[in-house]
Amino acid sequence: MFERVLIANRGEIACRVIRTCRRLGIRTIAVYSEADADAQHVRLADEAFPIGGPRPADSYLRGAAILAVAKKAGAQAIHPGYGFLSENTGFARACSDAGIAFIGPRPESIEAMGSKAAAKALMERHGVPLVPGYHGDNQDGTFLAEQACATGFPLMIKAAAGGGGKGMRIVRKEAEFADALASAQREAQSSFGDARVILERYVEHPRHIEFQVFGDSQGRVIHLNERECSAQRRYQKVLEETPSPFLDEARRAAMGEAAVAAARAVNYVGAGTVEFIVAPTGEFFFMEMNTRLQVEHPVTELTLGLDLVEWQLRVAAGEPLPLAQEQIRAHGHAIEVRLYAEDPEQNFLPGSGRLLRLRLPEPSRHVRLDGGVIEGDTVTIFYDPMIAKLIVYDADRPRALLRLREALAACEIAGPKSNIAFLERLARHPCVIEGRIDTGYLDRHLDEFLVGDVAPPDRVLFAAATAALLHDECAAASRGLHGHDPHSPWARADAWRIGHAGRRVVALSLRDHRYEVDAHGHDGDYCLRHGENRCEVRGARHDGEILSARFDDESIRLPLRADASRVLLHDLDGQRYRLARAAAYAWSSEDAAVGNQLLAPMPGRIVLVKAAAGDHVEQGQELLVMEAMKMELALKAPRAGTIESVSANEGEFVEADAVLVRFSE
Known part of the structure; x- marks a missing residue:
């Protein structure tokens, strides 16, 4: 070793x-x-x-x-x-x-699978099933357009090199092909230094199922079962699990044999992944082989009780594989999601900044965390904005999904925005629970997984206000105990006044909207009012993690955390709310409209300028394309009008909030 x-x-x-x-x-x-x-x-x-x-x-x-x-x-x-x-x-x-x-594998194996086109040609020779399409060397645009028509629409354009969803576009009409090809080639060149693409027939409503393979220098190759990665957004995996809820034993065996055959075709040594597209009928096609360890490998480890990095080390040192194929026995179900610094409500715009608060569930035999940052660290603009991988395990899929929901509820990220609320909605969605999601479902139904600009229900505001009141009273009592006069009336936070009941205003904000709750009472018994709605709260107690109280005689227990700056709670339906504490005095938000300017949403590089001074544009028209944090962002006109000036050039790096385009008054 x-x-x-x-x-x-x-x-x-x-x-x-x-x-x-x-x-x-x-x-x-x-x-x-x-x-x-x-x-x-x-x-x-x-x-x-x-x-x-x-x-x-x-x-x-x-x-x-x-x-x-x-x-x-x-x-x-x-x-x-x-x-x-x-x-x-x-x-x-x-x-x-x-x-x-x-x-890792031998250079020759990487080379053979490094090009999707060459890999498909090799698989074709070894009888591994392929999706119809074109994977040749001729990259002339006119020729590719002809091949696209021959393949038929819809089709997929894919970068010949690399992976991770970069350089991939779905084209449904011939008229859309030229623009999609140019965009895919640009992204492929930027991500992999290779603009070559391949074309594939697009399989409608496919599932993405991959097999972990392992080979040693003695010539043995085995597979370590499958991982289903069908929950995807823009070709990026969002939730991975094993075993697949779609496969039966016969299909699993057939796909495992095909995966091993693919690895043997390149004399594979080390850890690799053979990825398949699976049609609703169960027919499967080779998609690509990743000649490395995958991000989602922990779900395989949890169900098999193995350490794949240890296997990598031992195989690279010349040792044989620790187990034979017949010794691979899976137990239970594992699911992985990735916590990202990104804003799902803004088209998953990647975020950056200091992690002011990072609370994650305690690791256990049911919960695993693989992270590279801790509270106080900074998510930079230069790399993938992943904060941590959350992996859960239990005896079966329903219990694993329950573990996932509980673990996500225990997460809190402050600083850059995060995708936690999105993942919580994903873990509760019927399509995921019933195991019938396909690779395009999230993109087709994204609104089902986003919160949107919806006002929180009164029961949420009343619960948050109750927790805020309890926190403030406890903090005031603590200050009084440590002050010179613990019995001083100034050490109380119940708004007591001579001759009438004290009134307090609890101000909360969510997505730039302000909500005020009037409160009378103290020590867990309150009369609350928001607008025309009232609520009597009795027996409220908060232990730091759970709020329990009777709201209009209905006893409710809610996961909730509160301090002087925020209240984080989960409603009865599991919906997450993170409300900021605001000052009780009058407050107004500034108009967020960009007016006559288009600003850079984050630091990045301008890769395409599609407008010039004097152009008349329509609202929503694409003006520039920006590359930031390993993805392309289309920057569109905020309103119709005439462009006065364009301040960005192709290839230029711009800072966040830089003025890129000005409109005439």
């Missing part, structure tokens, strides 16, 4: 590899960019070395710099994690040439 391993990655995967290495007594060496000098993977590793600037191209994609660190630190092996250099043939070959083990 290796004694010193360098991890050529960052974030949660670097932290996860470090944990396994530490358990096995292997010293770890980390590398970091300027943006990651204080990152958790740097703090967890035994040693860490800088490798360049904050942009991936200036640091984590610099194979020569990483190899120089490996030699300097005496690393015997390099674990690439996923993303960055994990599927880079040149880097894998350079490691071999330097006498350093690459903890």
Whole structure:
């Protein structure tokens, strides 16, 4: 076994590899960019070395710099994690040439599967079922348009290199093909340095089911069962689980055999994933093979009781696979979701900033957390905005879904906006609960998973106000106990007045809307009013996590946390509300309209300018395309009018809130 391993990655995967290495007594060496000098993977590793600037191209994609660190630190092996250099043939070959083990497949295997086009040709020769389409070398636009017509619509354009949903577009009409092709090629070039694409017939309402495969240097290849990843948004996986609720044993066996055949076709060594599109009829087609460890590998580990990173290390060190195919036995059900700094209500706009509060559930045999940040860390604009992976496990799928809902309810993120409320709605949606979701369902029905600008019901406002009152009274009592006169009337927070009952105003805000609740009473007994609606609260108690009280004689128990700045609660239907505490005095919000300007929503690079001064545009017309946090954002006109000036050029990096376009008055 290796004694010193360098991890050529960052974030949660670097932290996860470090944990396994530490358990096995292997010293770890980390590398970091300027943006990651204080990152958790740097703090967890035994040693860490800088490798360049904050942009991936200036640091984590610099194979020569990483190899120089490996030699300097005496690393015997390099674990690439996923993303960055994990599927880079040149880097894998350079490691071999330097006498350093690459903890992954042979360069030839990466090369064979690194191009979707070449991989499909190889699978075709080995009898693995393929989706009809074009995967040749001719990339002429006119020729590709002809092939698209021959394949038929709807079809999928895919980047020939890479994965992760980058460079993918669905085209339903011939007239849309040229624009979709240009956009896919642009994104493919930006993400992978390779603008080549392939075309595939688009299978309507497909499921995405992948098989974990593993091979060793002795020639054995096995699979470790499937993971279903059909819950997707814009080709990005949102929820992954095993076993698939769709497969029966016969289909599972057939797909497992096809996955092993695909791995054998490239003499595969190490961990890999063979991905399939599965039609509603059960017919399945090879989609691609990822020659690395996948983000969602923890669900496989929990159901099999294995550590796949340990398997990677042992296989890379020349050891045989620890188990044979017939020894693989799965138990229970596991589900994974990813907590992101993003705003689902703003088209999942990636976020950045300091994590002012990060509360996650306690790890247990039912709950696993793989994260790369802690409270106080910063989510930067340079990398994927994932905060943590939340993985749950139980004896069967219904109980695992219940664990997921409970775990999500225990999460709280303050600072950048997050997708927690979106994931909670996902975990409660009938389509997910019944296991009948397909890869396009979220995009077709996204409004079913978003909260929208809906006012909270009065029962939520009354519960939040009750918790706020209890918090303020407790805080005032605590100040009184530690003051000079604990019996002073100024140490009370019940608004007591001579001759009449005290009145307090609890002001709460949600999505820039202000709500005022008038309150009389104290110590858990209150009369509350919001507008014309009233509520009598009796026997209210709050232990820091749960509020229990009688609201108009109905006893209710709600998960709830409160302090001087916010109230976080879950309503009886599981809906999450995070209300900010506001000052009780008069308040008004400024008009949020952008008026005569189009601003950059976040820092990023302008990749396309589609308008010029003097142009007359309609509301919603696309004016610029911006690349930020590994995704393209279409910036559209906020109103109809004439453009006075365009302040951004293609290739230019802009800061958040920079004025990009001005409109004439």
